[in-house]
Amino acid sequence: MSSTTQALTDGWVVAQRNLVKIKRVPEVLVFVLISPIMFVLLFAYVFGGAISPPGAVGYKEFLIAGIFAQTVVFGATFTGAGLAEDMQKGIIDRFRSLPMSRTAVLVGRTTSDVVYNVLSLLFMALTGLVVGWRIRGSAGDALLAFLLLLLFAYSVSWIMAWVGLLVPSPDVVNNASFVVIFPLTFVSNAFVPAESFDGVLRTFVLYNPVSTITQASRELFGNTGGQPAPDAWSMQHPVVYTLAWVVLILAVFVPLSVRQFKAASSR
Amino acid sequence: MADMIRAEGLVKHYKDVVALAGLDLSVPEGTVLALLGPNGAGKTTAVRCLATLLVPDGGSATVAGVDVVADPRGVRRRIGLSGQYAAVDEYLTGYENLTMVGRLYGMPKKRSQERARELLDRFDLVDAGDRPSKTYSGGMRRRLDLAGALVAAPPVLILDEPTTGLDVRARQQMWEVIRELVGSGTTLLLTTQYLEEADRLADDIVVIDQGRAIARGTADELKAQTGGERVEVVVAQAGDVETVRRLLGVHALGDVQVDDRSVGAAVRDGTAALRRLLDDLDTEGVRVLDVGLRRPTLDDVFLSLTGHDADTTTTGDDAEVPA
Numbered sequence: 001m002s003s004t005t006q007a008l009t010d011g012w013v014v015a016q017r018n019l020v021k022i023k024r025v026p027e028v029l030v031f032v033l034i035s036p037i038m039f040v041l042l043f044a045y046v047f048g049g050a051i052s053p054p055g056a057v058g059y060k061e062f063l064i065a066g067i068f069a070q071t072v073v074f075g076a077t078f079t080g081a082g083l084a085e086d087m088q089k090g091i092i093d094r095f096r097s098l099p100m101s102r103t104a105v106l107v108g109r110t111t112s113d114v115v116y117n118v119l120s121l122l123f124m125a126l127t128g129l130v131v132g133w134r135i136r137g138s139a140g141d142a143l144l145a146f147l148l149l150l151l152f153a154y155s156v157s158w159i160m161a162w163v164g165l166l167v168p169s170p171d172v173v174n175n176a177s178f179v180v181i182f183p184l185t186f187v188s189n190a191f192v193p194a195e196s197f198d199g200v201l202r203t204f205v206l207y208n209p210v211s212t213i214t215q216a217s218r219e220l221f222g223n224t225g226g227q228p229a230p231d232a233w234s235m236q237h238p239v240v241y242t243l244a245w246v247v248l249i250l251a252v253f254v255p256l257s258v259r260q261f262k263a264a265s266s267r
Numbered sequence: 268m269a270d271m272i273r274a275e276g277l278v279k280h281y282k283d284v285v286a287l288a289g290l291d292l293s294v295p296e297g298t299v300l301a302l303l304g305p306n307g308a309g310k311t312t313a314v315r316c317l318a319t320l321l322v323p324d325g326g327s328a329t330v331a332g333v334d335v336v337a338d339p340r341g342v343r344r345r346i347g348l349s350g351q352y353a354a355v356d357e358y359l360t361g362y363e364n365l366t367m368v369g370r371l372y373g374m375p376k377k378r379s380q381e382r383a384r385e386l387l388d389r390f391d392l393v394d395a396g397d398r399p400s401k402t403y404s405g406g407m408r409r410r411l412d413l414a415g416a417l418v419a420a421p422p423v424l425i426l427d428e429p430t431t432g433l434d435v436r437a438r439q440q441m442w443e444v445i446r447e448l449v450g451s452g453t454t455l456l457l458t459t460q461y462l463e464e465a466d467r468l469a470d471d472i473v474v475i476d477q478g479r480a481i482a483r484g485t486a487d488e489l490k491a492q493t494g495g496e497r498v499e500v501v502v503a504q505a506g507d508v509e510t511v512r513r514l515l516g517v518h519a520l521g522d523v524q525v526d527d528r529s530v531g532a533a534v535r536d537g538t539a540a541l542r543r544l545l546d547d548l549d550t551e552g553v554r555v556l557d558v559g560l561r562r563p564t565l566d567d568v569f570l571s572l573t574g575h576d577a578d579t580t581t582t583g584d585d586a587e588v589p590a
Contacts, residue, residue, distance in 0.1 A: 013370045017356060017363075024358040024399055092414060093356035096320050099343040100371040 007101040008213045014095075014108025018082065018117060025136050029137035032078070032116050036071040036124040043191060044131050045069060057225025064124070064133040065145075066190030067216035069210050071124060072117050073152035073181055079113045079157040080173035082163030087165065087264060088177050094261040110157040117153045121146060136222030152213045152242060155249040162253050165260040189215045209245040215241055271296045271331055271423050271454035272317060278325030279312050279478075285311040288478035289326065294456055294471075299449050299478065299525075301469035302458040305569065309478035311351065314427045317456065318348045333567050344372075347416030351428040353408040356402035361392050361411050361426060364400060365418060372419040386414040390444065406437030413444065424448065426457040431553035443468055462486070466514045471547060474572060481572050490563050492571065496537030501529045501557040525567055528556075533567075 022029050044060045045200045055064040086092055086105060095105055125133075135142045164173050187201060188210040205211050216238035217225050234241040272294040279287040286309050294300040302310050315321040317328055319339035328335045331345040348354075355364050369379025387396040390410040395403060400411055409429065416424060429445065430438040445468055449455055459465050465472045466486040474482040474489065482489060490496075498518065500511050511530045512523050519532035519538035530548050534540040537560045548555055 010371055013367055019360060019368055020363060021358045035464070089356075090352040090354040090412075091356045092354075093320065093348070093350050093352075094368065094412075095353075095371070097318050097343060097346065097348040097416075098368065098371045099340050099373070228573065 003101065007103045007107050008047060010101040010104030010109055010267055013108025015111040015115075018108060018112035029116075032075075033123045034118055036067065036120050038262070039071065040064070040065050040124055040127045040131065047191065051192055053227070054195060054227070055225030055227025057223060057227070058132070060128075060132045061134065061223045061225070062193075063191065064128040065221060065223055066188075066214050067128075068124060068217055069152075069188075069214045070123060070151055070185040070190050071120055072149050073156050073185055073210060074177075075113060075117050075120060075153055076156040076160040077174060077177040077181070078160075079109055080160035080167075080177060081170040082113070082162055083109050083164035084167055084170040084173050088169065098131070102262060104259055105160075106161055106257055110154060110161060113157050114150060114154055121149060128181045133223075137220055141220040141222070144149050145217040145252070148216055148220070148239065152209070155246040155253075158250060158253040158257055162257040162260055165257060165264050174262065184208060184210050188214060189230075194235070204261060206230055206238050207234050209242055212238040212242045212245075269327075269332070270294060271297050272300070272329075272456055274317065274326065274328040276315070276326035277313065277316055277323050277328060277542065278317060279321060280310075284443050285478050287326075290475065290479055292456075292473060292476070292480070294454055296454050297452050298376050298470045299455040299457065299468055301465035301472045302456065303460070303465045303472050303568075304458075305460060308475045310428055310475060313475070313477070313563035314348075314350075314425055314456070314458055314568055318346060319343055320348075323501055344419075345421055346423045346425055347419065347421040348425045349409075349413045349416040349429060350429070351431055353412040355400045355408060355411050358399055361387055361396045361400055361403070361414075364411060365414055368415045368418045374419070376494060381432060382418055390414045391440075404437070406433050407531050409433060409437070409441065410444065413441075415437060417448070422454060424453050424455045428460065431460065436465075449515065462489075462568060474568060476569070476573050482568075489568060492568075497531055497533050497540050497561045497563065498537065498566070499531040499557075499559050499561055500544070500548070500555060503528075503554040503556050507553045510551055510553055511548065512513070514544055514551070518544060531561075533563075 039062075043063050048059045048063075051059050053059060083106070086109070092105070101107075160173065160177060163176055164170075167173055168177060187197075188205055188208045192212060194205050194211065196204065212234050215229060215235050219229070219238065229235040229238070270293045272292060274290055274292040277290040290309065290313055292300065292302070293311070302313060304310050312321065316323045317330055317566045319335050319337060319342050322336060325555070326412060330342045333341040333345060335342050351504060356367070360365065366376075366379045366572060367384035367506060369382050374382065387393050390413070391415070392411060395407060400408060403411065413426070413429065415425075419527060430441050433441060442464070445455070445457070448565055449468070457468060469486070472484065472486055473480045473490055481490065484492070498515060500515065502508060502511055505528055508525060508528060515530055515532050516523050518534045521533055523530060523532040541558070541560050545558065
């Protein structure tokens, strides 16, 4: 068996183990699902009256793609916290004494978090539909948007996996991630139009991958209201630009995390 | 008989602390070696190096003929490890824990399920098998962990303090299970803080302190080195202490120790010495509050081998180690 095949089969065994926790501690799932729903409702009704996006589209319709992007990026925190928790527990010694793939724990964790993201996207979409969001493009495009969101989330998971292996306890992951994830998601077009930023901040917004995944989703869901994308290559080609980020993040953080895992587990 | 575990001059540092200072071990096939020592002596570090969880800084080791540094995965295929802290997933049931381990050993799903049921049955966990292991008692968790180490029926088993923290009943159950395993030909390395445990389970004992072996032999050989059994007498009146010291001195192998009204000494033939001492005390009219024959404990072994108490031992490179 090649090492990649073994990483995948062992990773799937570990992912199944992670998912059993949903069955045993359903409370975890409740919070995974409630917080995005809360975000949809909060933003839609708190900012909905104050912000009016350009183009023929209401704020709720503008907002949903942004909330999707924000939630899946936040979801990566689970990956980091989950790994940090694994590293503290006795089970990691069992894994390390088995002739299994050394990356299976990482592959398993990032894979099981895709399932969390699928569930939270599903619940957010349903909440969105209830408050007035509509998919105006084709079903195929909408599916593509969801896939792109999941793929982007998967790559961010690997960043947080690395963070989770660096820090001493799961709590630190939560705090550390806020410092990075809040600026990334708020200094973007997720909640306010890119046009409302100036200068350096505007440049950051235009090239922030959270903006481009949001832009890509809006276009694929048909939620732009005919408003043309901002004049930047990244925003003009949001799908390609986002995919480039996904590849870049994975190329950097998969090896980094694997190396950190090996280092952390041979202390 | 070939050595299933062999370590030569294993060295491991943690920053400036020396955990292993050149440890040599050999465990012939089908035998049990107990690594006996207090907390911080380097037992767990030794086990982790042999089980490929740690890379040693110096020396070499092979397990089932496979080098632990050159081919760690080869070693992992041939060992079962059960640690001091049960390595089970608390959200998974006993059955799920074992099938997961089986599949990570590369077993087909069906085979891993059969094996899990077999092991649950063998370790008396059938009733608890479908409950999350979180609900298990300490002893059950430890048995599940041991079952996890046996999933692939490895030829070499490494147990790190398998009974530390267990109550008397759970400890005895564990001993029974381990004895059965050894009976079926598994080579076993176990670490323990209890001489009694090493005595019951092991063919050979290596006493470890400050990261190196300070004595080796069978339990009887070690006890003989330690001075065998001890007679302890507690008298009612302080004035009798001197008499007891004199009478016990006749049988004592070394010095007679006096602590307040308690007098003790290592003796050769404990039962005979005790009988004669009691007769003598009776003749002298000494009123005795308590008298007993004590087998040497780890503390005694330690005191005699190192000159310091087991519980005051620290891992470090500054303490004296007798040749």
